[in-house]
């Protein structure tokens with residue numbers, strides 16, 4: 001197979017949004033659990049509006065703990081986290097932050113529409129407006145014809161689309177995705193990667209934080225990659241991925257793509273070979 005060159009693909013370095021406001025500021029953050037386990041040690045990280053930043057690292061290196069702290073689900077033992085100009089709890093309670101997990105966690109007895117609009121119902125949004133916003137979110141993920149379906153009538157990829165629609169329905173400023181595509185087959189995963197990038201580009205201000213074990217996925221999606229080390233969890237390297245979007249399918253076949261995969265893999269090898 002011939003490898004397309006950069007000119008053909010229109011791939012060019014993309015400027016980092018260095019002037020955009022900081023949406024997440026982690027300062028000297030550590031987390032020790034009650035059993036004494038130090039899951040995260042001394043993390044400093046600024047994330048800017050509009051970034052797509054992936055976290056990669058060996059199992060147990062604290063990726064989910066970092067996400068849970070940013071989401072205000074657990075507090076740091078030391079240091080501070082600012083989210084969208086306030087505390088992480090304030091950001092979550094104002095519905096500025098949404099999550100997507102590996103398991104789509106849909107209510108099996110409720111229609112796709114009812115699942116997707118649940119965050120609006122919890123906020124007390126009237127039914128008519130919920131329907132309107134729900135329809136828009138379903139359209140974003142291509143599930144507009146499945147509003148009345150039950151989750152069991154959906155494929156794995158469609159369930160994940162519904163879960164993404166539910167996260168987008170409240171128009172979050174920050175989207176936290178913890179291994180969302182980990183349980184999907186490779187073809188579905190790649191399709192959803194492309195769809196996610198399209199949505200992220202359309203929602204100009206939205207910042208995405210994404211956990212994955214898959215280095216190819218991280219390089220394809222991200223503007224920046226945080227490589228994490230274990231015991232205690234910390235960020236060993238931040239890798240900029242300076243290529244413009246949309247990143248067509250062919251991007252995966254370029255020498256540049258391979259170079260970045262190697263660079264991130266090497267950084268991971270320095271932490272734990274099992275990560276690959």
Ligand SMILES: Nc1ncnc2c1ncn2[C@@H]1O[C@H](COP(=O)(O)OP(=O)(O)OP(=O)(O)O)[C@@H](O)[C@H]1O
Nearest residue numbers: 033034035037039058059060061062063064065066
């Ligand atoms: N509630 C808890 N109490 C005690 N220890 C915990 C708790 N939650 C996580 N840990 C420990 O903290 C460390 C980091 O866990 P975390 O789930 O953040 O890692 P991870 O990088 O997301 O792992 P994985 O990639 O396997 O999902 C692990 O050693 C884990 O066992």
